[in-house]
Amino acid sequence: MAVSLLSILFLGGIPVALSQNATVPSTTAVSASLTSSGSASFVTNVDLSVDDLWDLYVGPVATFSINTTVEPTPIPSSSLIPPPTLYYPPFPTGQQVPLQSKNESWKFPKDFWYGVAGAAYQIEGAVKAEGRGPSIWDVLTHRVVNYVTTNETGDIADNNYYQYKEDIARLAALGIKTYSFSLSWSRIQPFGSGAVNEQALKHYDDVIDTCLEYGVTPQVTLYHWDLPLVLQNTYGGWLGDQIADDFAAYAEIVFNRFASKVHYWFTVNEPIVFCGFYPLPENYFKKTSTPPKQQPYVCGHNVLLAHAKAYHIAKSVNSSLSVSFKTNGGYKIQRTDSSADAEAVQRAWDFQEGWFANPTFINGDYPSTLKTYLSTFLPDFTEEQKKSINGTSDIFAHDAYTSDFIMAPDSGIEACTSNSSHSLYPQCYNTTKLYANNYWAIGPAGDPGTPWLNKATDWVPAFLHYMQDTWKPKGGIAITEFGISEPYEALRKDLASILIDPIRSSYYRDYLEAILIAMSEGVNVVGTLAWSIYDNLEWSSGYSIKFGIQYVNMTTQERYFKASAFEYVNMFNVYQEK
Ligand SMILES: *[C@@H]1O[C@H](CO)[C@@H](O)[C@H](O)[C@H]1NC(C)=O
Numbered sequence: 125m126a127v128s129l130l131s132i133l134f135l136g137g138i139p140v141a142l143s144q145n146a147t148v149p150s151t152t153a154v155s156a157s158l159t160s161s162g163s164a165s166f167v168t169n170v171d172l173s174v175d176d177l178w179d180l181y182v183g184p185v186a187t188f189s190i191n192t193t194v195e196p197t198p199i200p201s202s203s204l205i206p207p208p209t210l211y212y213p214p215f216p217t218g219q220q221v222p223l224q225s226k227n228e229s230w231k232f233p234k235d236f237w238y239g240v241a242g243a244a245y246q247i248e249g250a251v252k253a254e255g256r257g258p259s260i261w262d263v264l265t266h267r268v269v270n271y272v273t274t275n276e277t278g279d280i281a282d283n284n285y286y287q288y289k290e291d292i293a294r295l296a297a298l299g300i301k302t303y304s305f306s307l308s309w310s311r312i313q314p315f316g317s318g319a320v321n322e323q324a325l326k327h328y329d330d331v332i333d334t335c336l337e338y339g340v341t342p343q344v345t346l347y348h349w350d351l352p353l354v355l356q357n358t359y360g361g362w363l364g365d366q367i368a369d370d371f372a373a374y375a376e377i378v379f380n381r382f383a384s385k386v387h388y389w390f391t392v393n394e395p396i397v398f399c400g401f402y403p404l405p406e407n408y409f410k411k412t413s414t415p416p417k418q419q420p421y422v423c424g425h426n427v428l429l430a431h432a433k434a435y436h437i438a439k440s441v442n443s444s445l446s447v448s449f450k451t452n453g454g455y456k457i458q459r460t461d462s463s464a465d466a467e468a469v470q471r472a473w474d475f476q477e478g479w480f481a482n483p484t485f486i487n488g489d490y491p492s493t494l495k496t497y498l499s500t501f502l503p504d505f506t507e508e509q510k511k512s513i514n515g516t517s518d519i520f521a522h523d524a525y526t527s528d529f530i531m532a533p534d535s536g537i538e539a540c541t542s543n544s545s546h547s548l549y550p551q552c553y554n555t556t557k558l559y560a561n562n563y564w565a566i567g568p569a570g571d572p573g574t575p576w577l578n579k580a581t582d583w584v585p586a587f588l589h590y591m592q593d594t595w596k597p598k599g600g601i602a603i604t605e606f607g608i609s610e611p612y613e614a615l616r617k618d619l620a621s622i623l624i625d626p627i628r629s630s631y632y633r634d635y636l637e638a639i640l641i642a643m644s645e646g647v648n649v650v651g652t653l654a655w656s657i658y659d660n661l662e663w664s665s666g667y668s669i670k671f672g673i674q675y676v677n678m679t680t681q682e683r684y685f686k687a688s689a690f691e692y693v694n695m696f697n698v699y700q701e702k
Pocket residue numbers: 145146147153171
């Protein structure tokens with residue numbers, strides 16, 4: 125049965141329609157209508173429970189020995205002693221005494237929020253516990269050969285599902301004031317729509333209450349890439365326009381339950397990235413007829429509509445909530461002063477930040493360069509849709525890790541925009557980390573596993589000015605993820621060498637100084653979230669890329685503060701008004 129169903133679903137290329145049966149998730153039957161589109165068409169019905177979904181699409185998962193919610197272990201005071209000073213005056217003075225004096229022109233206002241972020245699939249583990257349904261990431265990590273370079277999964281991750289009390293207590297002990305996390309949609313709705321899993325809501329209730337108990341402000345993201353598998357296999361996930369209503373229904377469940385305790389909300393995380401995952405690997409999910417290059421933009425279109433619905437639902441529940449899109453990008457530096465490079469820079473803004481920020485902040489519609497391309501295969505937004513999308517981000521919540529030099533393609537822009545086979549089509553701009561001398565990089569490199577990421581904090585003030593001037597966010601700008609992969613950190617095997625992370629430490633210090641500079645010049649920055657609370661599953665890089673300000677021993681699930689954790693908090697100790 126399992127085998128024949130699999131062969132129908134994956135090899136036959138037959139459209140699959142799964143619709144949930146709204147009863148208790150762990151025993152719910154799913155009615156699956158399998159309809160062939162060929163001449164020998166047939167219809168059959170198969171009942172699938174949550175367990176069946178796991179068995180059919182994912183297979184066995186790993187579990188950890190701590191598998192019930194645990195009370196926090198006391199945090200040893202020795203682990204709260206800051207590291208020895210990492211900084212020395214610039215070469216060549218050679219003085220061994222730090223000269224870091226406070227700049228009296230800088231300050232973070234009292235209500236500036238600073239915290240750390242994590243995301244459900246990357247940290248929770250306990251993937252099958254308490255009724256969670258599979259997400260596309262359970263399939264990508266378990267079934268798709270070499271999708272994750274290390275063959276690792278999120279089955280256990282940081283075991284946050286059971287150890288969150290300790291995790292929150294540790295943040296409070298360090299002096300971190302805000303914790304931003306995402307909800308697992310397929311925990312709350314194992315089939316992505318319909319049936320609601322009360323155990324999952326109870327769990328997140330307690331995560332939120334634990335934050336409040338420790339004086340840590342919870343911030344919640346509804347969607348951080350872990351799409352319920354059933355939605356992907358029913359209508360192609362974000363490629364299907366049904367997603368807007370399903371996302372809205374999920375958002376409504378969440379807002380109704382948690383709006384009274386959580387003020388800051390993010391609807392979707394980094395749509396450029398998760399829409400860029402389309403096309404998904406072939407043969408593991410429902411087939412789609414949308415051409416591969418168009419898929420990210422069809423996804424983006426549905427994301428905007430879904431986001432707008434969720435925004436308006438939140439506002440109808442409580443109009444005071446802060447609800448925003450969470451986008452990503454970086455500053456775009458024109459590599460030479462040629463007009464072609466200037467045009468390339470504009471294309472880069474349009475295809476990255478502008479893709480989602482123009483519709484939500486400016487006019488409900490795409491930037492013109494993007495629209496020229498999209499209108500060849502997507503319907504224009506109706507006036508009503510534009511109206512519902514415009515103005516639906518209360519703050520500019522941006523994940524801004526780095527910057528890039530931008531230049532025209534070697535062929536020129538026109539030869540690219542007119543040629544859909546061009547390697548840079550449809551964006552038609554090129555990027556590099558090297559200055560025009562082709563010798564020096566923009567800044568110190570992160571880990572080789574993240575070639576997109578160099579420290580480029582010098583450009584942060586210009587970037588913040590650009591965001592404020594271009595998109596004019598009413599509620600200001602928040603840097604909702606920033607951080608760096610300490611080079612070769614995964615190769616370090618002894619604790620003492622892991623815990624001192626100088627590149628990450630200087631990144632946080634210099635980035636926050638850059639924010640202070642921009643703020644002293646009138647840019648309204650309202651908060652920052654360091655990525656990440658601790659080392660976690662870095663998606664297709666597995667655990668080999670480290671972004672944590674805490675180290676986690678994956679054998680024991682013990683947590684340890686790294687030097688960067690102290691550097692981060694220290695900047696606020698020094699500069700935030702009491
Ligand atoms: C849901 O499943 C149960 C048990 O299989 C069945 O009795 C019931 O009729 C189904 N409900 C719907 C609406 O399909």
